[in-house]
Amino acid sequence: MRGTVTIIDKGNVRVHSYTAPDTALNVTTQLIETPSRLIAVDGQVTVADADEVVEYAKGLGKPLDRLIITHAHPDHYQGAHRFDAPIHALAVTRDEMAARGDLKDPTGIPVPAAETAPTDLITPGTEVIDGVPFVFEAVSGGETTEQLLIRLPEHGVLVAQDLVYHHTHVFVGNNDVARWLDILQALSDPAYDTVLPGHGLPAGPDVFAEMAEYLQAAQELLGDDGQAYKQAIIERFPSYGSPFVIDIGNYYLFGTPF
Template sequence: MDGTVTVIDKGAVRIHSYMAPDDSLNVTTHLVESPARVIAVDAQYSLAYADEVVAYAKGLSKPLDRLIVSHAHPDHFNGAARFGAPVYALAAVRDQIAAQGDGQDPHGAVIPAVDLTPSAEIVPGTEVIDGIPFVSEAHHGGEAADQLVIKLPEQGVLVAQDLVYHALHLFLGNNDITGWAKAVDDLAAQPAYDTVLGGHGLPAGPEVFDEMRRYLADADELLGDDGEAYKQAIVARYPAWGGTVLIDIGNQYLFGAPPA
């Protein structure tokens, strides 16, 4: 296996977090294993790594009940069809994905829009699955325009996806540092969650919120009108953090493609 799997035992629930390698942006898919089924959150960027997640899920010997897509960035939904399960998303996220049309695997393969677009809508609120409450919340602004957060209050698990990265540089292409900082503050104000699952990087604890606050404050200070200067400055402050390619991708959105 090329990806890294971290297993967290929460009694009635086990969390299997699959983090892709560096060449696929360290995207993290979470498999929530309940007594009778598996629920997947996010579908990977590379189809090959989506296949690894699905193979691992099959090894749990429980049906894959659904795939939940947290937001409309291709690194989180490209591999959706590989899961062979109903695909759920917030209505706004579903519409944003549909508007993008066909996708593309990072290795070049075209992915038809029908393989990407969620077919089932998530309405924010609480759904009890196998006796376990799953709380869905819609958040607006930050890393993406609209994002889904899932809470398992009885297990102390917060699935924050791309509102939280762990020890990886942030993608700032949505140009909303203020909104992102507010979202982090809102999540951090809920102390009942001792396990925080992000969309890039390994699982963390609530200390990750302070890490995110510091990084976002530094990014707000350093981000000017020169993407390369910003990259050099933020990497100097966080030299041990991975995912520098995420800075490059963000800079393309913020400043356009670099000159040839």
């Protein structure tokens, strides 16, 4: 298996977190297993990793109810069409995905926009799926313009996705670090002992302080030279994975090719 699967048992809910390898940005797809079905969150950057998630999901012996796309960054939906399930997203995410048009995954496999387009729109609020309350919230700013946050309040699970990275270099290309720090402070809640990131392995509540430390360092180190910033942030966090994420952010900030 290319990726890493972490299983978290929460009684009548089990979370299977698939984290892609470092070369695929440590993107994490969450498979939330309820009593009789599976809900997937985010669809991977490469088709190969999406296929691996789908094959793993088949082994669980429950139908895949839906794939939820939390935001319109391609690394979270380029493999969405491989899940063969209804694709759910916020309306703003659907529109931003459509605006990006056809894409290719990092290996060059075509990703037609029509095949990854959301089929069902998420309205913020509570939806009970297979007896389990899912609370959907739209969060503006931070890593991107708008993204979906999912709470499982009865199980202490916060599906943060790209509001949180875990021991992986962070995309700051949206240039909205101050807002992101405010979001992290608001999300820190002892009622949620399991935090599921969009990049990296599942974490506990300590991840919010770790993320804040990284973002504060980004504020300090980020000037007008992307390569200097990359060198400095890697020196500050040498154990963090997927430094290519920094190159992607530098492209958005400075137009630096990658």
